[in-house]
Amino acid sequence: MRVVLNLLVATAAAAAASTAAACRSDDSSASDSDSGQGTPAVVVTSTILGDIVAELVGDDAEVQVLLPIGADPHDFSPSTRQAEAMADADLLVLNGGGFEGGLADTIDRSADAGTPLFTAVDHADLLEGDPHIWTDPSRMVPVIAALTDALVAAGVDEAATRQRSEAYATELEAVDAELEDLLATVPEQRRVLVTNHEVLAYFADRYGFEVIGTVIPSVTTGAAPSTAAIEALAELIDAEGVPAIFGETSSPSQLARALADLAGGDVAVVELFTESLGEEGSGAETYLGLLRTDAQRIHDALAP
Numbered sequence: 001m002r003v004v005l006n007l008l009v010a011t012a013a014a015a016a017a018s019t020a021a022a023c024r025s026d027d028s029s030a031s032d033s034d035s036g037q038g039t040p041a042v043v044v045t046s047t048i049l050g051d052i053v054a055e056l057v058g059d060d061a062e063v064q065v066l067l068p069i070g071a072d073p074h075d076f077s078p079s080t081r082q083a084e085a086m087a088d089a090d091l092l093v094l095n096g097g098g099f100e101g102g103l104a105d106t107i108d109r110s111a112d113a114g115t116p117l118f119t120a121v122d123h124a125d126l127l128e129g130d131p132h133i134w135t136d137p138s139r140m141v142p143v144i145a146a147l148t149d150a151l152v153a154a155g156v157d158e159a160a161t162r163q164r165s166e167a168y169a170t171e172l173e174a175v176d177a178e179l180e181d182l183l184a185t186v187p188e189q190r191r192v193l194v195t196n197h198e199v200l201a202y203f204a205d206r207y208g209f210e211v212i213g214t215v216i217p218s219v220t221t222g223a224a225p226s227t228a229a230i231e232a233l234a235e236l237i238d239a240e241g242v243p244a245i246f247g248e249t250s251s252p253s254q255l256a257r258a259l260a261d262l263a264g265g266d267v268a269v270v271e272l273f274t275e276s277l278g279e280e281g282s283g284a285e286t287y288l289g290l291l292r293t294d295a296q297r298i299h300d301a302l303a304p
Helices: 011-023 047-057 080-088 101-112 137-153 158-183 201-207 227-240 254-263 287-302
Strands: 041-044 062-065 091-094 117-119 192-195 210-214 244-248 268-272
Touching: 041 047, 041 080, 047 062, 047 091, 047 137, 047 158, 047 287, 080 101, 091 101, 091 137, 101 117, 117 137, 137 158, 137 201, 158 201, 158 287, 192 227, 201 210, 210 227, 227 254, 244 254, 244 287, 254 268, 268 287
Parallel strands: 041 062, 041 091, 091 117, 192 210, 192 244, 244 268
Antiparallel strands: none
């Protein structure tokens, strides 16, 4: 059994600080929260959950997503206007489990003000301490069912929402089966993952992979790895013949690239859409597109 290496490097702290500054919000990162007369206002933390909510509510609610595309959710801080929208929302939808670290205090204040909250991790089968449930689409099916109930309770049209929810869950299950077929062609000896931080445990569990190392030793991106740990992971990558390190579009890839250089050989750094949707034309503009694009990139990097 391979030993999972959780890594630490001094430069990660600087990279995390830079990401935090870049992801600090302004009022332009989300639309105004003023909803139409009688139209429920739903505020969502992440772009992934925002896409799911938009699919479920259609035109029957005003949806505001707090994080911009590409932002690191672990460090993002809301603007004053966004904080007010959170407190005034008919429903605040969040992932939970420590995922929205920079939003935690504002979420607590919104709850204290009486804002109804929906926390996705409360409705999924969790791996201990890991909030990245969406990387296994099968675990999102019960989340979507519970989210539908919460949206109806917030005043979104019940019949239309439940109809859209059933159709979306069916489509999600079809994508899950599609990914399973695609990834089944990766040979057993190459079904190993080295990732930027601890983000693909649910994916690995669902599709039969093993995460043998992470550059950043945490389910968030703020930890700092040591040089010794990076060198140990580089040796493991070389020994195992790992062909790729999987970075993230929402987090700097400098450490992953340094690790690839240290490991030697022809080790690629492949960026995945792990915690945010992608820009137009990326193939990850929606949650379902993100699942397909990431799976294809993993397949292409690992299959001979």
